[in-house]
Amino acid sequence: MSNVLIVAEHLDGKLNPATAKCVSAAAALAPAAIDIVVLAADPAAVAAEAARLDGVRKVIAVANPANAHPIAQVLAPQVAKIAAGYSHVFGPSTTFGKDLMPCVAARLGVAQVSDVMAVEGTHTFRRPIYAGNAIVTVQAPADRTVVATVRVASWPAAGTGGDAAIESASVDVALPTHTRFVELRQGKSDRPDLQSASRVVSGGRGLGSKENFDIIFRLADKLGAAVGASRAAVDAGYVPNELQVGQTGKIIAPELYLAIGISGAIQHLTGIKDAGTIVAINKDPEAPIFEVADIGLVGDLFKLVPELEAALG
Structure with a gap:
């Protein structure tokens, strides 16, 4: 039977x-046990939160001043x-996981x-390649530990009704x-986190300027949504790059995704392929975004978005 160790990602407790x-990805293996390791200077609060996740057997809390910041070379x-003793070691396919897990594998x-x-x-997985245009099945060696990153946009979050044991550990290494x-430099926002929000409103180069992007922020506020952007909008300087959605930005899977003034380059579509409902607003009826949109509005976004905002009350 499999035993899975998950490396917890956390910030500010x-x-x-x-x-x-x-x-959830680990549970798909039907393992004998799922454990979570929390590495921090003071892991107590994060460990308590992790212990509430359904399906977790225990949480291993490793307290060390060296773990105050998530430095891959220190954590690995x-x-x-x-x-x-674990057959699998999982981490999220986020900036944190992409930095840390290759070091663990090495x-x-x-x-x-x-x-x-x-x-x-137990050793067979599916993963996207070619910017999500193809899905490949990969087989890991059955006699070796499987180290993997999980595409979080493809999996639901585990519930929070658990009560796992918390075990303090000291690692002699x-x-x-x-x-x-x-x-650490990071953007500050009162809006929902882009990667975990259930609703996202994104703007593209069709907005025309940084000032015009304000209509995206206003609509997002009406919907209680996070704000995203296409690479073209980021490259044009309308918004900072932490809002970029797509192959070279964030891969997201909100329940509702509004793409406004976004043509829909394949790199952008890669980042939203797991979204629930996609709504697109674009003046070009031939824009690729309409090929994946569940609801499409062809027209001037500067007319349609204020009307949509007004209808929301």
Whole structure:
């Protein structure tokens, strides 16, 4: 039977929703046990939150001042040490996971399986390739530990009715000193997080300017939605790059996605393919976005969006 270890992603004492989606992916293996490891300077609050996830047997809390910041080169030796006895080690396919998990795989001497979107067996997985235009089935060696990142947009979050045991652990392993934390720069917003929001309103180059992007923010506020953008809008300087949705931005799966002034390049569509309902507004009836939209409005966004905003009250 499989035993799965999940590396928790967290920030400022709060568990990232991506961890709950990793639990769902792990559950698809029908394993004997799912454990979560929380590495932090003070892991208590995050460990308590992780312990409430359904299907988790125990949470391993590793307290170490060196874990105050998520530095892959510092965390990886500890994860690799804890991974002894586990058949699988999962992390989210987020910035955190993409940084950390290859280091863990290297420590364990295995090849990483990236962006797991479906489980077909204990060592057989499906993942996207070619910007999501094709899905490939990959087979990991059955006699080696499976290290994988989970495509969080493809999995629902696990429930929060659990009551797993929390076990404190000390990891005796040499940590590198050549890598150190300097600073963290991140955008601040009162709006929902883009990667976990159930509603997202995105704007594209069709907005024409940074000032015009305000209509996207106003509509998002009406809907209680997160704000996203196409790469073209980001490159044009309308919004910062942390709002970019797509192959080179964030991969999201909201229940409702509004694409306004976005033509729908394949790189953008890759980032929204798992969205529930897609609504597109564009003046070009031949825009590729309409090929994937559930609801499409052809017209001037500067006329249609204010009308939509007014209808929302």
